[in-house]
Amino acid sequence: MIRRPNPAAAALAAILAASLSACAATSAGGGMAGAPGAGTISVETLKSATQALSSDAFEGRAPGTVGEERTVAYLVDRFGKAGLKPGNNGSWVQKVPLVEITGTNFGPLSIWGKDGAAQSFAYGSDWVGASYREAPSINLANSEMVFVGYGIVAPEKNWNDYAGVDMEGKTAVILVNDPDYESQGLAGDFGGRAMTFYGRWTYKFEEAARQGAAAAIIVHDEFPAAYGWNVVESSWSGPQVYAARADKGASQTMMNGWVQKPVAQKIMAAAGQDLAALSAAAKKRGFRAVPLGVTASTRFGNTFRTFESQNVVGVLPGTTRPDETVLYTAHWDHLGRCNPDASGDDICNGAVDNATGVAALVALAEANARAGATPRAQAFIALTSEESGLLGSQYYAMNPVFPLARTAGGINIDGLPLAGRFRDVVAIGGAKSQLDAYLSRALAAGNLAGSPEPTPEKGFYYRSDHFNLAKVGVPMLYLKGGDDLEAGGTAAGAAAAKEWTEQRYHQPSDEYDPDWDWAGAQQIVEAYYRIGRELATTPDWPNWNEGDEFRAARDASCAADPAGC
Incomplete structure (x- = not known):
């Protein structure tokens, strides 16, 4: 429902009183x-x-x-x-230190192709992004884009999608889920059909930061992501909350985000590549990252605040x-x-x-x-x-x-x-x-x-x-x-x-x-x-x-x- 402006304290008190009455009645019941x-x-x-x-x-x-x-x-x-x-x-509580970062005044995601032509993609409908850095402004300028497959480094599986590529200052373009998500069974390097932690977006952004990338962009595809673009857009719009870091996020990428799959297809076309062909290659052991020869630019502002949230802890x-x-x-x-x-x-x-x-x-x-x-x-x-x-x-x-x-x-x-x-x-x-x-x-x-x-x-x-x-x-x-x-x-x-x-x-x-x-x-x-x-x-x-x-x-x-x- 639509929130009324300045909800009355009396309304909240009524909710609490009603719920506590129900609790007391339940506890008294036989x-x-x-x-x-x-x-x-x-x-x-x-x-x-x-x-x-x-x-x-x-x-x-x-x-x-x-x-x-x-x-x-x-x-x-x-x-x-x-x-x-x-x-x-x-x-009753355990205090949890957090930082809230809110992006403002998002510009488009601008892509410059090999032929010098520019494409512009609108924030919200085409792409979403945010920064983990406590910085007042983010300016991703002419960052070379590199297709890194599923963005996985798993030594125990002899798998490294970043092998042989220097990501410093570059933008990683990453596929969602694991390389074998289309399997019918549960056998495979990454659990077959079952997603592993390597398939989660949280891991992919963390790994891109470890590789020194300036930005990381995941290609949204509804089946392997398990949710539609509406979920991505609503979840990544507005204030974003992160664990407070001693370095104020300096070790993280400048920007993490998502693009719709048709947008990714257009970016690949501007690079003279085909997204379907690259995706198929990324599923195979021995895949190596592909520099795309195109650049990405965007900019937006940030407001941020640190605060303590709370876990509520009760015990019998x-x-x-x-x-x-x-x-x-x-x-x-x-x-x-x-x-x-x-x-x-x-x-x-x-x-x-x-x-x-x-x-x-x-x-x-x-x-x-x-x-x-x-x-x-x-x-x-x-x-x-x-x-x-x-x-x-x-x-x-x-x-x-x-x-x-x-x-x-x-x-x-x-x-x-x-x-x-x-x-x-x-x-x-x-x-x-x-x-x-x-x-x-x-x-x-x-x-x-x-x-x-x-x-x-x-x-x-x-x-x-x-x-x-x-x-x-x-x-x-x-x-x-x-x-x-x-x-x-x-x-x-x-x-x-x-x-x-x-x-x-x-x-x-x-x-x-x-x-x-x-x-x-x-x-x-x-x-x-x-x-x-x-x-x-x-x-x-x-x-x-x-x-x-x-x-x-x-x-x-x-x-x-x-x-x-």
Whole structure:
């Protein structure tokens, strides 16, 4: 919905009061005392918290805004009412240092071809970009463009797309995803159809900076990117938030951005090249970067500010092993103000993404508090700045409140299914850790099947906060439910997923809908409850499977702490 100017404090107070009344009514209700079956999770809590957090009063929950202030206050209140204690040494929050950079007065992206002819591409419709540098102005001038394929340097795979090329001052043109994303199976140098971390845009920009590039431009292609240009444009427009760096971003590229695929085709044509032919060559081992002989120029201004955002941390203390912890995480942030839709609505409310996930944290805290304390502590962390590059979880992973070697594992929640009851649950990323056994038992208790990930090429395992915890060794589950709906089967599930991606993901239309069917959301949150409850009770220490990319980090973490895993 369109935000009203200067929303009244009374309206926000009414939202808080209503939600707390719902919380109190749920806590007072009978029939849920610790039973892990149907009814353990309060649908009213899921509804009330989602509706409140995605209301216009929270202004899209952008970090560093009044929306953050209201979100943190709301979550502290709900966590406390649910029965949690402040989780960070007596504080409800962990402060996360960030910098916000807002580009202004964007010029076109100008390309000078080999024949001296110029092409001009409009900001927004043709290209988007931003700078990680805290500089008042950005001037990319006559930077030579180099096609670097997928922009990957992976020594363990004997793969280097930058071999033999000096990128100093140049602009890298990069393909999205991995070289083998079109594979039908999961065999290949880069996981076959399943995206690896090398396929993520975050990695590609980081690697370009390490190579000394002045700028990096990714070619948007909807299938390998897993989202349309509308998502790129909305996500990269307006303020961008990054982790604060001691060098104020000087080590980063001058500009990172995206171009539409037809724009990239025109750039290649100006260089006397064919994008399809170059893309095919980039898929093969031994590919070498191709200097294009054309130059890129653009300029824009920057305003910036540094600030501290906040992770919200609550805990149910453990009984006999209080120094051991189980994590439940979900990101509270969304995009704040974004490109307005046809009606003029410029608030990306983030109802599904991820007010529902944070609502699940509240509901899980309530359910576990009602059931009573477990041997291990249970920590509930609402993380900041996921939408800006998983920054809150990155900070937590580097500065853990609960020691990593004493964290048994965890569950990350990023969006709940709202199309009704379903028959299956997908573990995103596939079989990766010994938490799969906990998942299997939880699904069996809920009469649910486990299904293989239907779109591993989209790399969802690397696109939410569990990834940063996995990188430092903590076994994490990230689940998705609803592919096989009880009403309509897999066709209905696919249609619901398509509608979400194309019509609402990162758009102002991701708003609370009173007609949502919450039965499926309740199913999957009950599965989270069963998994977390068992993990908080058992003395076992799950690890990553042998050969998994995160196994070495866990083994090293355990070895370094004799009192841990």
